[in-house]
Amino acid sequence: MPDQAAAKNPESASSATRITAVESPTTKPTVVYPSRRSRKRWIIVASVVVALVGGVFLWHYLSGFESTDDAQVDVHLYPVSARISGYVQAVHVGDNQWVQQGATLVEIDPKDYQVAVARAQANLETAEASARALNIDVPISSVDTASQLKFTSSDIEEAKAAIAAGEKQVAAAQARIQEAQADDVKTKDDVERYHLLLVKDEVPKQIYDHAVAAAQTDTAAVTAARAEEAAAEQNVEEARSRLIEAIARNESAQAGPQRVASTRARALSAVADESQRKAELDQAELNLGYTSILAPVSGEVTKTVVVGLNVDAGEQMLTVVPLDEVWITANFKETQLRYMRPGQKVKITCDSNGRSYKGHVDSIAGATGPLFSLLPPENATGNYVKIVQRVPVKIVLEPGGNHDHQLRPGMNVEAKVYLR
Numbered sequence: 001m002p003d004q005a006a007a008k009n010p011e012s013a014s015s016a017t018r019i020t021a022v023e024s025p026t027t028k029p030t031v032v033y034p035s036r037r038s039r040k041r042w043i044i045v046a047s048v049v050v051a052l053v054g055g056v057f058l059w060h061y062l063s064g065f066e067s068t069d070d071a072q073v074d075v076h077l078y079p080v081s082a083r084i085s086g087y088v089q090a091v092h093v094g095d096n097q098w099v100q101q102g103a104t105l106v107e108i109d110p111k112d113y114q115v116a117v118a119r120a121q122a123n124l125e126t127a128e129a130s131a132r133a134l135n136i137d138v139p140i141s142s143v144d145t146a147s148q149l150k151f152t153s154s155d156i157e158e159a160k161a162a163i164a165a166g167e168k169q170v171a172a173a174q175a176r177i178q179e180a181q182a183d184d185v186k187t188k189d190d191v192e193r194y195h196l197l198l199v200k201d202e203v204p205k206q207i208y209d210h211a212v213a214a215a216q217t218d219t220a221a222v223t224a225a226r227a228e229e230a231a232a233e234q235n236v237e238e239a240r241s242r243l244i245e246a247i248a249r250n251e252s253a254q255a256g257p258q259r260v261a262s263t264r265a266r267a268l269s270a271v272a273d274e275s276q277r278k279a280e281l282d283q284a285e286l287n288l289g290y291t292s293i294l295a296p297v298s299g300e301v302t303k304t305v306v307v308g309l310n311v312d313a314g315e316q317m318l319t320v321v322p323l324d325e326v327w328i329t330a331n332f333k334e335t336q337l338r339y340m341r342p343g344q345k346v347k348i349t350c351d352s353n354g355r356s357y358k359g360h361v362d363s364i365a366g367a368t369g370p371l372f373s374l375l376p377p378e379n380a381t382g383n384y385v386k387i388v389q390r391v392p393v394k395i396v397l398e399p400g401g402n403h404d405h406q407l408r409p410g411m412n413v414e415a416k417v418y419l420r
Contacts, residue, residue: 066340067416070390071330071348075409078297080105080318082311083290086112091307093318099295105318106293106305113288120281127277131270159243166236173229180221187215297322300405323405328359328395330415331369333388339419340364346395349414353406358398361417365392393417 086108093105191211295301297320305317328348332340340361348357368389370377395415397407407413 064420065416065418066332066336067414068330068332068336069412069414070332071328071395071413071415073326073407073409073411073413074329075321075323075326077409078299078320078322079316080293080296080320081314081316082106082108082293083313084108084113084287085312086291086310088305088307088309088311088317091303091305093301093303095301095303097301099298099301099320101295101298103295104292105295105301105303108291108293108311110288110291113284113291117281117284117288120277120284124274124277124281127270127274131267131274133270156243156246159239159246162239163236163243166232166239169232170229170236173225173232177222177225177229180218180225183218183221187211187218191215293317295320297325299323299325321409323402323408326402326407326409327362327397328413328415330393330395330413330417331390332393332417333390334368335388337364337391337393340393340417345418347416347418348395348397349416350407351412351414355406357401357407359395359401360398362394362396365394367391 088106089109090107091105092103092107093099099105299320299322301318301320303318305311311317328346342361342363344361346359346361348359349355350357368391370389393415395417401407
């Protein structure tokens with residue numbers, strides 16, 4: 001009987017995979033089911049297979065990303081300070097107000113700087129006038145010097161020629177004096193001889209009178225010759241005086257190039273002074289422009305300045321937070337960086353609103369976080385304890401990711417980097 005065989009051999013009955021029905025003309029069909037042990041075995045096998053497959057899929061999923069909750073929102077804060085000192089006469093922004101780049105935030109009283117600009121402008125105009133005058137004097141001085149040198153050289157030559165001519169005239173006058181004196185002596189001797197002869201009535205009186213007249217003429221000739229000599233000597237002296245004056249003027253003219261160089265140096269100094277005055281005017285205009293404090297970037301303002309405050313140059317008055325330029329600094333363990341590369345996609349979850357943001361790895365810091373601290377660790381002391389270090393990773397959001405400005409610097413986020 002089949003039932004007895006099944007009872008005697010339970011293993012063969014448990015290995016049956018189908019239901020055996022024994023029909024009897026007097027009884028209903030009997031259904032034979034698998035044993036409970038066989039069914040448990042199949043359940044265990046199926047569970048192990050499912051667990052293995054699930055484990056493989058879970059390992060593949062978990063090894064595909066690295067995550068950390070040690071991540072914060074960062075941004076470059078833009079401190080806005082005064083570049084000049086002065087009285088704050090207007091503040092055009094309120095706390096936590098959004099401003100556009102280039103917008104006027106604060107105004108400093110400009111009156112003092114307007115006066116400084118006017119004074120610098122006047123000084124520049126004076127320097128320009130002086131420079132123009134000296135630049136005109138340089139060519140005039142050069143021409144005058146050249147002319148003086150030429151004229152004084154000519155005067156010297158003329159004076160020398162006049163001296164030479166005068167000395168010749170003196171020599172000629174002296175020769176005439178000697179000739180006239182000789183003639184005067186001869187005629188006087190003749191008068192004496194003719195007078196003795198006249199007394200003796202040996203010559204006519206007419207001859208005697210003629211001899212007296214000749215003597216008087218020769219005496220006058222001597223006087224005239226001496227006068228010519230004196231005039232010639234006077235001409236020589238005048239020529240020598242002119243020569244001395246010409247030499248003096250020539251020596252003065254010789255110093256002309258030095259005067260021209262001095263004038264040129266003064267002109268260059270005036271040009272340099274003009275440039276200095278121009279720079280002072282530019283600085284005064286810059287200072288006047290600094291009376292309006294402008295927003296360096298678009299962002300949200302935090303201010304510490306009020307109207308009526310006297311500020312100094314370099315004193316910080318506001319801080320602009322550019323919320324459109326935030327990024328994430330995620331501190332990953334060094335053991336998580338093996339397969340992390342720039343450009344990998346990142347999912348950021350914000351703790352404050354629970355929202356998720358998309359981004360990508362921008363860069364990995366060149367050193368661990370503790371090395372950037374005020375007191376970096378010193379591992380060469382002998383008290384070394386190995387601690388897993390964390391390395392800052394910069395994660396940037398996709399364009400427009402923080403369009404509603406809900407990510408604020410300092411907020412905690414969770415970063416998940418997809419490695420593949």
